[in-house]
Amino acid sequence: MSKDSNEKIVLKKPLRFKFYFTIGVVVFLIFGSALFAGFNIIEVLSNLDQTFRLLDKLFLPPAWDYTSRIIAPLFETVQMAIVGSFLGALVAFPVSVLAADNFIENKFVNTPVRIVLNIFRTIPALVLAALFVAVFGIGSFAGILALFIFSFGLISKLTYESIEAIDYGQVEAIKSLGANKFEILRYAIVPQILPQFMSYTLYAFEVNVRAAAVLGYVGAGGIGQTYERNLAMRYFDRVGMIIIVSFFAVLIIDVISRNIRKRLV
Amino acid sequence: MIKLVNVSKTYKNGTEALKNINLEIYEGEFVAILGLSGAGKSTLLRTINQIIPVSSGNIFFKNVDHNTYKMYGDNPDKTIENLNSKGIDVKKEDLNLVDVDITKLKGRKMRIMRSHIGMIFQSFNIIKRMSVIQNVLSGRVAYNPTWRTILGIFPEKDKQIAYRALKKVDILEKTYSRANELSGGQMQRVAIARSLAQQANILLADEPVASLDPITTFEVMEYIKKVNVEDGITTIANLHHVDLALKYATRIVGVRDGKIVYDIEVNSKKGTDIIDDLEKVYGRPIGNQDYVGEE
Numbered sequence: 001m002s003k004d005s006n007e008k009i010v011l012k013k014p015l016r017f018k019f020y021f022t023i024g025v026v027v028f029l030i031f032g033s034a035l036f037a038g039f040n041i042i043e044v045l046s047n048l049d050q051t052f053r054l055l056d057k058l059f060l061p062p063a064w065d066y067t068s069r070i071i072a073p074l075f076e077t078v079q080m081a082i083v084g085s086f087l088g089a090l091v092a093f094p095v096s097v098l099a100a101d102n103f104i105e106n107k108f109v110n111t112p113v114r115i116v117l118n119i120f121r122t123i124p125a126l127v128l129a130a131l132f133v134a135v136f137g138i139g140s141f142a143g144i145l146a147l148f149i150f151s152f153g154l155i156s157k158l159t160y161e162s163i164e165a166i167d168y169g170q171v172e173a174i175k176s177l178g179a180n181k182f183e184i185l186r187y188a189i190v191p192q193i194l195p196q197f198m199s200y201t202l203y204a205f206e207v208n209v210r211a212a213a214v215l216g217y218v219g220a221g222g223i224g225q226t227y228e229r230n231l232a233m234r235y236f237d238r239v240g241m242i243i244i245v246s247f248f249a250v251l252i253i254d255v256i257s258r259n260i261r262k263r264l265v
Numbered sequence: 266m267i268k269l270v271n272v273s274k275t276y277k278n279g280t281e282a283l284k285n286i287n288l289e290i291y292e293g294e295f296v297a298i299l300g301l302s303g304a305g306k307s308t309l310l311r312t313i314n315q316i317i318p319v320s321s322g323n324i325f326f327k328n329v330d331h332n333t334y335k336m337y338g339d340n341p342d343k344t345i346e347n348l349n350s351k352g353i354d355v356k357k358e359d360l361n362l363v364d365v366d367i368t369k370l371k372g373r374k375m376r377i378m379r380s381h382i383g384m385i386f387q388s389f390n391i392i393k394r395m396s397v398i399q400n401v402l403s404g405r406v407a408y409n410p411t412w413r414t415i416l417g418i419f420p421e422k423d424k425q426i427a428y429r430a431l432k433k434v435d436i437l438e439k440t441y442s443r444a445n446e447l448s449g450g451q452m453q454r455v456a457i458a459r460s461l462a463q464q465a466n467i468l469l470a471d472e473p474v475a476s477l478d479p480i481t482t483f484e485v486m487e488y489i490k491k492v493n494v495e496d497g498i499t500t501i502a503n504l505h506h507v508d509l510a511l512k513y514a515t516r517i518v519g520v521r522d523g524k525i526v527y528d529i530e531v532n533s534k535k536g537t538d539i540i541d542d543l544e545k546v547y548g549r550p551i552g553n554q555d556y557v558g559e560e
Binding site for chain 1: 404407415459
């Protein structure tokens with residue numbers, strides 16, 4: 001054995017000040033926000049009996065016979081989600097092409113398109129729905145428009161990032177054939193991003209089903225409207241049934257959609 | 266056929282990839298461009314079809330018909346004679362043969378000019394999610410209206426061109442396979458077929474065999490040589506391996522640090538002497554890593 005193998009190895013640990021500082025900031029933010037929002041754990045615990053009373057009213061037992069009257073608005077909700085995500089995808093595709101800076105190499109095009117996309121994405125679907133209800137009146141049309149704008153923002157953002165991440169060699173090759181911009185799009189870009197694009201559309205659909213269930217609360221059609229009406233009339237057992245049926249509907253749709261998406265990419 | 270005059274390329278980040286290149290390439294040649302990685306070989310090749318625009322200088326193509334941008338090469342009379350013997354009716358008095366500077370072309374003219382120049386790549390760059398036939402037919406994009414190419418409906422005449430191209434590289438049986446099911450060597454053969462479908466007069470090959478195993482390397486090189494000899498396609502290939510250059514090329518051009526430092530006809534000198542010269546191009550002894558090895 002050589003001599004230095006017996007020597008004790010002393011490594012100086014790097015100071016992890018930055019790490020601890022970050023944790024401190026995060027903890028401060030969480031507690032600070034709770035304090036600011038008036039969240040009080042004691043109040044939660046002391047009102048626990050109220051919660052149980054409500055749960056009892058909702059689910060023990062739910063209004064089983066009400067199921068048949070939930071089906072129609074539930075289908076309307078799913079239809080809203082389908083139409084909304086389909087229209088969103090339709091508009092998102094050309095817009096994401098304009099936003100991708102490796103296809104349109106012009107900042108004066110990319111930047112404004114991206115700014116508009118960001119604005120669309122910051123508006124919550126519920127606010128959009130309330131706005132459209134005010135303009136177009138109560139009903140699923142307002143809901144569809146809200147979901148359309150919401151899916152458009154979501155899909156186009158994800159798609160333009162996919163376009164920017166493609167293998168550029170294929171673009172080079174198609175360009176060298178003497179192809180114009182449309183042909184480059186058709187042969188070098190669409191085949192590369194199509195599976196992702198379809199996956200994003202399905203993902204938007206999943207999110208939309210969940211969002212659509214709430215939109216009715218502001219009068220934008222679907223199951224949310226039924227929910228709101230029964231809650232106002234204090235038919236808690238019916239509300240419980242709506243929650244159960246919607247839960248399973250969302251679950252089933254999620255499972256199906258996720259399975260298709262897995263196969264796409 | 267091609268004449269580069271004072272071509273320089275400086276990238277946005279300040280890298281001077283090409284420094285005042287002057288090079289003339291003649292019809293039917295097989296030019297191997299050798300040099301270390303980063304010497305500017307890829308940039309040089311890409312300026313020829315203007316996939317990378319030059320910073321300064323001109324690239325002339327000799328005897329290009331000013332109406333159709335078809336190339337008639339160094340000896341247009343012979344080219345016309347060949348075309349006539351294939352039943353293609355061309356008369357010299359109908360043509361307006363001029364030297365065209367590709368660096369000055371824009372838009373549609375640039376695209377037509379490019380369509381006569383084929384290009385293959387180290388990473389093949391065929392469209393993996395499309396079938397082999399669609400890939401080869403994509404070589405016909407510049408010959409068809411955009412609506413046709415977008416819908417992917419090509420006329421029977423173009424399909425025949427594509428089938429013949431696939432037959433030439435012996436891969437006709439894979440016509441309807443998806444491109445991502447192919448091996449590396451097969452993918453490169455499809456890429457060659459795509460260039461053939463372009464009916465290109467020039468083939469630019471950027472490290473065409475660098476990601477292939479030795480056996481496939483020789484196979485693919487044979488096809489490139491076949492296309493060069495049988496179809497008279499002027500070929501310019503960036504190569505890594507000295508022995509491939511000596512075996513297949515008719516001329517070797519050495520690039521170092523963005524400049525052409527060596528230029529020789531392969532059969533004008535003994536192979537071993539050329540290898541000695543190449544040590545100056547590489548700035549180091551030529552060793553095992555510079556050979557593919559025995560066939």
